Amino acid sequence: KRATLQLDPRRQVAPVRPRLFGSFVEHLGRCVYTGIYEPGHPTADGDGFRTDVLALVRELGATTVRYPGGNFVSSYRWEDGIGPVEQRPARLDLAWHSLETNAVGVDEFMRWAGKAGIEPIMAVNLGTRGVEAALDLLEYTNHRGGSHYAELRRANGVDKPYGIRMWCLGNEMDGPWQVGRRSASEYGRLAGQTASAMRRFDPGLELVACGSSHSGMPTFGDWERDVLMEAYDQVDYISLHAYYHQAGDDLASFLASAEDMDRYIDSVVAIADAVGAVKRSRKKIMISFDEWNVWYQRAAASVPPSGEDWPVAPRLLEDRYNLADAVVVGGLLISLLRHSDRVTAACQAQLVNVIAPIMTEPGGPAWRQTIFHPFAQTARHAKGVVLDARPAGSTVDTARFGEVGAVDAVATWDEQARGGTVFLVNRDTSEEAEVTVEVTGETVEVVECATVSGPDPYVDNTLDAPDRVRPLPNDRVTRSDTGLTVTLPPVSWTILRWA
Numbered sequence: 001k002r003a004t005l006q007l008d009p010r011r012q013v014a015p016v017r018p019r020l021f022g023s024f025v026e027h028l029g030r031c032v033y034t035g036i037y038e039p040g041h042p043t044a045d046g047d048g049f050r051t052d053v054l055a056l057v058r059e060l061g062a063t064t065v066r067y068p069g070g071n072f073v074s075s076y077r078w079e080d081g082i083g084p085v086e087q088r089p090a091r092l093d094l095a096w097h098s099l100e101t102n103a104v105g106v107d108e109f110m111r112w113a114g115k116a117g118i119e120p121i122m123a124v125n126l127g128t129r130g131v132e133a134a135l136d137l138l139e140y141t142n143h144r145g146g147s148h149y150a151e152l153r154r155a156n157g158v159d160k161p162y163g164i165r166m167w168c169l170g171n172e173m174d175g176p177w178q179v180g181r182r183s184a185s186e187y188g189r190l191a192g193q194t195a196s197a198m199r200r201f202d203p204g205l206e207l208v209a210c211g212s213s214h215s216g217m218p219t220f221g222d223w224e225r226d227v228l229m230e231a232y233d234q235v236d237y238i239s240l241h242a243y244y245h246q247a248g249d250d251l252a253s254f255l256a257s258a259e260d261m262d263r264y265i266d267s268v269v270a271i272a273d274a275v276g277a278v279k280r281s282r283k284k285i286m287i288s289f290d291e292w293n294v295w296y297q298r299a300a301a302s303v304p305p306s307g308e309d310w311p312v313a314p315r316l317l318e319d320r321y322n323l324a325d326a327v328v329v330g331g332l333l334i335s336l337l338r339h340s341d342r343v344t345a346a347c348q349a350q351l352v353n354v355i356a357p358i359m360t361e362p363g364g365p366a367w368r369q370t371i372f373h374p375f376a377q378t379a380r381h382a383k384g385v386v387l388d389a390r391p392a393g394s395t396v397d398t399a400r401f402g403e404v405g406a407v408d409a410v411a412t413w414d415e416q417a418r419g420g421t422v423f424l425v426n427r428d429t430s431e432e433a434e435v436t437v438e439v440t441g442e443t444v445e446v447v448e449c450a451t452v453s454g455p456d457p458y459v460d461n462t463l464d465a466p467d468r469v470r471p472l473p474n475d476r477v478t479r480s481d482t483g484l485t486v487t488l489p490p491v492s493w494t495i496l497r498w499a
């Protein structure tokens with residue numbers, strides 16, 4: 001297979017948005033308890049946070065973390081998680097049929113966020129609660145002092161306000177599984193009211209309205225339109241969520257999952273802009289793709305406990321990822337990057353243990369899943385601006401998307417460093433692809449080329465063999481007068497850095 005990618009540093013889509021490399025910590029399974037927080041673990045710091053996990057979070061390069069849910073937030077009382085830990089109530093978590101001890105709450109999360117060097121994205125409960133609880137939480141986190149909740153925060157040992165900028169107005173409010181599910185117009189009105197009340201405190205907040213839970217929802221499209229008809233002027237973002245998995249033996253369609261993500265983003269942008277046109281608004285609604293990943297949702301591991309069983313931090317959604325999953329994650333990052341003009345925030349769901357790049361054992365090690373690597377490399381090397389370029393060349397046939405390019409790619413250009421990076425996937429299941437990268441007006445030298453690949457797309461990383469799938473130097477790059485030519489193995493993800 002062959003493809004050509006023609007790059008011109010003057011043809012730019014948008015700046016690389018740091019918030020594109022966000023993640024997600026939900027009170028779900030072992031994401032919080034024995035994930036980020038495990039007092040008594042040999043690496044735990046004085047606050048009970050696992051420093052081995054913190055080191056991997058930094059290496060991953062996550063820039064933001066959405067918290068505390070997810071479905072969890074829709075019946076969460078944030079006040080349960082503040083003050084002396086021994087006085088906090090245990091509660092039933094109805095989303096995941098678990099017992100929430102509330103040992104970790106907003107203050108612990110914010111302390112952890114400071115240590116991890118990430119920006120928090122806070123979600124408010126619009127399932128069982130509404131405007132008032134959202135305002136109380138905002139006062140607790142963001143007001144300097146002199147009022148009830150601000151003084152409570154200070155009494156809890158945090159003198160300065162946290163100044164949280166970005167807030168999600170509920171979670172997946174269209175989903176039948178959601179506690180407090182609402183119709184689009186009900187939710188849109190509540191989101192608009194909550195947003196305008198929060199803006200009375202701080203007009204500069206960045207507020208996210210819930211879009212559909214995924215593009216296959218029966219109300220997809222109508223939901224976005226109706227919510228934005230109610231809340232367009234009050235919110236800045238609409239959220240998108242998407243999870244992908246291989247169906248049966250259809251590896252080819254799975255590898256092309258970014259085609260679905262591209263169409264989904266384009267559709268929601270079109271709907272948002274149509275609402276904007278109807279409203280004669282000059283404002284543009286941005287996309288917060290605040291849940292995306294590979295998730296084998298039908299696996300037994302995703303079924304919550306039931307009946308009398310309300311465990312604390314059970315093993316839930318602990319998907320093990322293989323090489324193909326890593327290539328798909330790399331492809332999804334390419335899709336997000338090429339939409340940087342409208343997708344200005346995104347969160348891979350989730351960060352630790354729950355459909356996560358980082359895994360832990362209670363009392364034991366923390367390790368990297370296969371999907372860790374494309375995320376970490378893209379977060380590290382996507383700098384400057386995203387270039388407007390798509391590869392042209394050979395195609396592959398897929399049952400789900402028809403004929404698609406065998407190679408997908410996106411490129412970034414860092415004017416200051418006068419260097420660029422190309423992120424590439426070869427979606428062919430059996431053939432190599434030779435890709436020529438030409439850069440208009442530049443003579444280019446290779447700085448680094450690394451590839452995630454292997455003879456078996458289904459090989460995974462495990463606790464005992466955590467490095468089976470990882471980036472390795474790719475020396476099959478040649479330079480000519482017109483550019484660089486790199487050979488990509490079948491089912492692979494590559495970065496090619498040049499200057």
Ligand code: AHR
Pocket residue numbers: 026028069070071072171172213291349350
């Ligand atoms: O990320 C896991 C779950 O997926 C989240 O709680 C929910 O928002 C989505 O359905």
